[in-house]
Amino acid sequence: MDSILFLIPVSIIFLTIAVIALIWNIKSGQFDDMETPAHKILFDDDEELMPDDAKPLKNTTSSENKDKQ
Amino acid sequence: MQDTSCYHCGEPVPANVDISSEIDQESRSFCCIGCQAVALTISGAGLENYYQFRTANAEQATDLSDQQEKYALYDEPSVQQKFCSYEDDTAAATLLIKGITCAACVWLIEKHLEKIEGIEDVRVNLSTHRASITWNTNALKLSDIFFAIDAIGYHAEPWKANRAAQQQQKESHTALIRLGIAGIGMMQVMMMANALYFGYYTGIDKSYEAFIRWASLFLSTPVVLYSAYPFFNAAIRDLKTKHLTMDVPVSIAIALAYSSSIWATFNGTGEVYFDSVCMFTFFLLLGRYFEMKVRHQNSQVSNDLIGLMPNSTLVYSEGEYRVTPTEQIKVGDKVLVKAGHTIPSDAKVINGTADVDESALTGEYLPVRKTEGDSVMGGTVCLDHPIEIEITTVGHQNTLSLVVELMNKAESSKPRIARIADTIASRFVAAVLITAITVWGSWMLIDPDKAFWIALSVLVVTCPCALSLATPTAITAATSSLKRSGLVITSTHVLESLPTTTDVLFDKTGTLTEGKLSIAEIVTPSGLTHEEALALAAQLEAASEHPIGRAFPSTTQPAQQVEVTPGGGLSGDIEGQTLFIGHSAFIEDKTQVTQVTLPDQDNWVVLANNHEVLAFFKVEDTLRADAQQALHTLHQQQLDVHMLTGDRSQNAQLIANELDIKHVHSGLTPQGKLDHLAELHTQHKRTLMIGDGINDIPVLASAGISIAMNEATDLAKTKSDMILMNGQLSAINKAFDIARQCRKIIKQNLSWALVYNLIALPLAATGYIPPWAAAIGMSASSLVVVLNALRLRKI
Numbered sequence: 001m002d003s004i005l006f007l008i009p010v011s012i013i014f015l016t017i018a019v020i021a022l023i024w025n026i027k028s029g030q031f032d033d034m035e036t037p038a039h040k041i042l043f044d045d046d047e048e049l050m051p052d053d054a055k056p057l058k059n060t061t062s063s064e065n066k067d068k069q
Numbered sequence: 070m071q072d073t074s075c076y077h078c079g080e081p082v083p084a085n086v087d088i089s090s091e092i093d094q095e096s097r098s099f100c101c102i103g104c105q106a107v108a109l110t111i112s113g114a115g116l117e118n119y120y121q122f123r124t125a126n127a128e129q130a131t132d133l134s135d136q137q138e139k140y141a142l143y144d145e146p147s148v149q150q151k152f153c154s155y156e157d158d159t160a161a162a163t164l165l166i167k168g169i170t171c172a173a174c175v176w177l178i179e180k181h182l183e184k185i186e187g188i189e190d191v192r193v194n195l196s197t198h199r200a201s202i203t204w205n206t207n208a209l210k211l212s213d214i215f216f217a218i219d220a221i222g223y224h225a226e227p228w229k230a231n232r233a234a235q236q237q238q239k240e241s242h243t244a245l246i247r248l249g250i251a252g253i254g255m256m257q258v259m260m261m262a263n264a265l266y267f268g269y270y271t272g273i274d275k276s277y278e279a280f281i282r283w284a285s286l287f288l289s290t291p292v293v294l295y296s297a298y299p300f301f302n303a304a305i306r307d308l309k310t311k312h313l314t315m316d317v318p319v320s321i322a323i324a325l326a327y328s329s330s331i332w333a334t335f336n337g338t339g340e341v342y343f344d345s346v347c348m349f350t351f352f353l354l355l356g357r358y359f360e361m362k363v364r365h366q367n368s369q370v371s372n373d374l375i376g377l378m379p380n381s382t383l384v385y386s387e388g389e390y391r392v393t394p395t396e397q398i399k400v401g402d403k404v405l406v407k408a409g410h411t412i413p414s415d416a417k418v419i420n421g422t423a424d425v426d427e428s429a430l431t432g433e434y435l436p437v438r439k440t441e442g443d444s445v446m447g448g449t450v451c452l453d454h455p456i457e458i459e460i461t462t463v464g465h466q467n468t469l470s471l472v473v474e475l476m477n478k479a480e481s482s483k484p485r486i487a488r489i490a491d492t493i494a495s496r497f498v499a500a501v502l503i504t505a506i507t508v509w510g511s512w513m514l515i516d517p518d519k520a521f522w523i524a525l526s527v528l529v530v531t532c533p534c535a536l537s538l539a540t541p542t543a544i545t546a547a548t549s550s551l552k553r554s555g556l557v558i559t560s561t562h563v564l565e566s567l568p569t570t571t572d573v574l575f576d577k578t579g580t581l582t583e584g585k586l587s588i589a590e591i592v593t594p595s596g597l598t599h600e601e602a603l604a605l606a607a608q609l610e611a612a613s614e615h616p617i618g619r620a621f622p623s624t625t626q627p628a629q630q631v632e633v634t635p636g637g638g639l640s641g642d643i644e645g646q647t648l649f650i651g652h653s654a655f656i657e658d659k660t661q662v663t664q665v666t667l668p669d670q671d672n673w674v675v676l677a678n679n680h681e682v683l684a685f686f687k688v689e690d691t692l693r694a695d696a697q698q699a700l701h702t703l704h705q706q707q708l709d710v711h712m713l714t715g716d717r718s719q720n721a722q723l724i725a726n727e728l729d730i731k732h733v734h735s736g737l738t739p740q741g742k743l744d745h746l747a748e749l750h751t752q753h754k755r756t757l758m759i760g761d762g763i764n765d766i767p768v769l770a771s772a773g774i775s776i777a778m779n780e781a782t783d784l785a786k787t788k789s790d791m792i793l794m795n796g797q798l799s800a801i802n803k804a805f806d807i808a809r810q811c812r813k814i815i816k817q818n819l820s821w822a823l824v825y826n827l828i829a830l831p832l833a834a835t836g837y838i839p840p841w842a843a844a845i846g847m848s849a850s851s852l853v854v855v856l857n858a859l860r861l862r863k864i
Contacts, residue, residue: 004277008284015257015288022249026242036195039172043122 075100077108077222079126083622093117101623103130107222116180116221123173130222140212142392143227149211152227159189161203162211165228166218169198174223181221185209199228237365244361248354251296254288255347261285262344275337282334285343293327297350299357313498319353321502322528329525340522340839352538352851360541363548382413385457402460406451414447414463421456422635424615425449429762429782430468431715434578434586434690435672436616438635448763448782453615454635472739475767476788493819501528508834519836526833526842538851539818542858547811550862554803555795556776563774563790565815567808569755570774573703573801574746576760577714577721577735580778581728581798582690584761586620590687592668602684606676609641609650617674620688634659638674648683650676670719692724699798700728706805709754713742715764739764746771759793759801761785776801811861818854825850 025031073082076097082088088105089098092112099105107130111119142148153162166178175193178200182191187209193200202214218225261281268278297320304320307313326342326349333339383390385403395413398404403419406412412425424436427449436452439445445458446468505527512520544565548558558564575581591599603622610618611627618639628641628648638651640659649656653665656675667673668685676684703710711732714721721735734745746768749756758765758772761781769775770788777789779796786792793800829846832838838846 005280008280011257012284012287015253019250019253022253023246026245026249031245032238032241033194033196036172036175036193039195040176043118043173043176 073098075104075129076120077104077127078129080129086622086624093120100129104222106130107220110220111177111181111222114181114184114221116177119173119177122176123171125171127170127174127222128168140215142394143211143215148394152229153211155206158205158207159203160206160211161201163228164200164202164214164218164225166193166198166200166223166225168223169193169195177221178218178223182214182217185213185217188214200225241361241365244354244358247296247299248351248358251292251347251351251354254292254296255344255351257288258285258292258343258347261288265341279334279337282341282343285341286331286334289327289330289343289347292347292350293323296354297323300350300353313495313502315498318498318501318505318528319349321505322525323349325525325528329521342525348848352848356538356541356851359545363541363545366548383407398460398463400460400463404458404460405455406458407455408451408453410451412445412447412449412451412458414460415467416445416447416458416460418443418445419457419459421454423454423456424452424635426452426616428578428584430472430764433716433718434582434584434720435718453613453618453633472763472766473784475739475743476770476784497823504830504834512836522839523834523836526836526838527830538854539822539858540815542855543811543814543818543861546858546861547807551791551800551804551807554807555793555797555800556804557792557794558790559787559792560790564808564811566755567757567774567805568812570708570757570805572709572711572749572754572756574711574713574749574756574758574760574768574772575730576758576762576765577712577716577724578690579761579780580759580765581696581712581724582692584690584780586616586688587691588620588686589689589691592685592687593683594685595681595683597683599684602676602686605643605648605683606650606674606686608643609639609648609676613639617688620686646678648676648678650674656682690720692727693796693798695797695799696728699802700730702799702802704729711745713737713745713760713768715739715742715762739767742768743771759798807861814858814861818857821853821857822850 074080075082076092076099078100080100082098082100086100087098088100088102089096090105090109091097092108097108099108107127111117149160149162153160155161169175169178172195175195178193179191182188182200182202187205187207188202189205190203191200204211204214215225261284264281265273265278265285267273268281300316300320300323303314303316307317323346326346329339330341330343330346333341382393382395382398383405384393384398385391385405390405398413404413404416408423418439418441420441422438422440425439425445426436427446428434429450430446430448439456444461445451445456448468505524508527509520509524512523547564551558578584588603591602593599593602597605604624607621607624608626608628609631610621611624611631613619613633628643631639631641633639634651634655637655637658638649640647640649642648649659651659651674653667653673653675656662656665656677660677660679662677662680662682665675665677665682667675668687672688674686674688675682676686700710709732710728710730712721712725712728712730712734714733714735715737717736722733724730725733734741737745742764746756746758756773757776758768758774759776759778760769761778763782763785765777766782766785766788769777769785774791775789776791776793777785779792779794781789781792791804825846829838
């Protein structure tokens with residue numbers, strides 16, 4: 001049981017760090033926009049980063065069609 | 070065949086329009102050249118993914134090619150300094166972007182701007198529609214950024230946080246920090262409280278108990294001193310002004326529970342209530358936080374409307390017309406007003422003839438022809454032909470300023486609305502305080518040892534938490550529900566007072582009607598089919614800025630050699646034949662047809678070739694699609710519907726008949742509208758005014774509740790309690806439903822809070838509820854209130 005005499009103060013130190021981090025987060029405006037980042041991550045706009053053979057099927061088929069024309 | 074809705078904006082493509090382009094390897098059709106241009110820009114920049122990402126259609130693109138001058142104004146240092154900040158070679162500005170409909174818009178704007186050379190950083194906020202842009206001043210002009218945003222179908226305006234907005238952001242940050250500290254503190258202290266409760270049942274060493282108590286004291290101190298500070302502050306203010314609110318018992322409960330726990334910790338006896346204190350603070354702050362968020366959102370709407378930018382005007386000086394901010398014009402200045410531009414101030418026409426749209430000031434839906442010597446009013450729009458004017462009045466003598474002055478006077482006569490919760494709260498608080506003192510006094514006589522703890526549990530159990538959450542939660546939920554149906558609330562009293570409305574007043578032009586002309590009927594004496602006649606007229610009118618011209622569908626094959634006769638009509642060549650379109654007098658004048666017999670007395674446009682009349686088009690300001698149904702529902706709810714319009718023509722009565730409106734007042738000046746409203750107010754009627762024009766502003770400011778249409782002038786919007794974003798009048802019916810439901814839920818919540826207190830109070834007063842149980846009961850009752858309010862979101 002004596003361990004709590006050590007662990008509780010340690011947890012309080014961690015807590016203080018968490019609170020300081022939170023205050024910094026809020027003041028630097030990271031909580032000002034709660035909507036946009038949630039949507040942003042869903043856009044698949046990294047096509048140029050993919051290797052050619054791993055690209056989605058849709059593009060290859062439609063360019064094939066175009067070739068036939 | 071392609072689908073018949075526009076690929077860009079989703080509007081149906083008119084039957085005789087054939088505009089298409091290949092985008093993303095498929096042929097897409099568009100409703101107008103504007104949308105096509107935007108879509109081509111988007112795909113040209115390799116951003117066609119936008120069309121896959123988006124969850125809502127874009128707004129129809131408008132042709133903004135004549136914005137050049139206005140944007141050039143943004144490059145002038147004196148103008149730019151108002152909203153930009155500079156650091157070495159880079160400048161930063163915040164722009165308000167209009168036309169953002171979904172998250173994909175944010176993606177599109179960011180990607181598009183990032184590709185421009187000179188742009189260093191772009192961040193667009195989806196909820197506030199603001200873009201923060203940083204750019205290199207050597208590589209890029211600010212006006213280019215505005216053009217780039219226009220090119221993809223949005224419209225940007227400079228934005229700068231005014232003092233209110235800055236203060237709001239600070240307030241919001243502080244509130245979030247207080248809430249965060251209370252939340253973290255609450256969780257930790259609860260954990261410690263668990264240990265103490267278990268210790269209470271299974272036995273705990275005194276020294277460990279004391280240690281945990283000290284730790285709890287340490288953790289809850291910032292919660293009480295920092296997070297709960299607003300309650301203490303408000304309570305002291307309340308006691309000074311002798312106006313009791315919830316803050317008084319809240320502060321007393323927190324202060325007593327906290328100080329008694331400190332006393333218990335120091336002396337190693339009694340009970341500690343640090344957990345109750347923290348939980349209490351956290352829940353109350355949470356309710357306040359939500360309330361604040363709604364308040365900020367509402368005021369943000371009106372903040373955004375206050376235009377930072379003066380409109381530009383072309384003023385004649387030193388031999389040429391120069392772009393000048395409108396606020397700098399003086400009496401006697403010669404000003405050139407181009408077609409489609411707004412006349413900056415009251416003036417006299419000195420050169421040229423044009424049709425002027427005065428509907429915003431007079432409510433008349435047909436343009437008025439102005440020629441040399443005629444006076445024109447500031448705020449009206451020159452439609453079809455450039456005119457030179459000489460400014461006769463500026464500032465306070467302006468017709469527009471007079472309306473604003475009228476509005477300022479009218480505003481003070483707005484009926485006051487008592488808020489339900491406020492009145493109940495102050496009585497309730499007084500009752501609780503008296504009860505707590507009585508209980509304490511009685512227990513002092515029975516058992517002085519228990520007196521303090523029982524009085525404390527009375528204060529905690531009657532926690533006005535539920536009571537203070539009852540209204541804000543319901544209003545928050547109802548506001549977001551209304552927003553989804555297209556109504557944005559700018560002042561919260563609306564929801565409480567809307568259900569008591571007795572009289573609904575409508576403006577006509579632009580409110581009950583679309584405010585733009587459309588073709589109601591086609592008569593073809595010549596044997597052409599209606600479609601053929603319409604196609605010919607559309608080709609002639611393709612380039613026309615005139616509202617009558619816009620009534621015709623757009624086309625890709627405009628007529629050749631189009632010639633405009635201001636205030637008359639136009640002529641042009643189609644397949645080698647010269648055709649004329651315009652008023653009957655214009656046709657009689659230009660062609661060999663000597664006598665044009667119109668089908669009836671209404672407003673007809675005549676299409677003719679040199680020898681005979683080909684077709685008649687009846688142009689009308691059409692009713693909004695759902696006006697009929699919306700008005701019907703209002704009638705059913707026993708509301709008195711009035712129509713107040715500045716229009717003097719027959720048209721007012723016709724529309725009133727069609728909509729079954731009994732009280733029609735036409736030809737009213739802004740003062741006349743106001744008088745009519747004042748008369749209703751003297752009869753103790755509760756009024757709801759819906760309008761859009763400048764002439765409606767005083768009435769909107771003075772009516773019990775006011776709704777401005779989205780197309781309304783910014784001033785009208787700032788003076789209104791609600792803004793109807795989508796132009797669907799049926800949203801008003803919905804607002805009534807939601808407001809009634811909201812009122813019902815507020816009442817349910819208040820009665821639940823009172824009933825709960827009535828049951829809990831005697832139990833606490835007789836000593837059956839220990840303070841920790843009181844804290845749980847308090848949280849549970851708050852939860853019920855919040856869940857009940859959330860039902861409003863489902864409407």
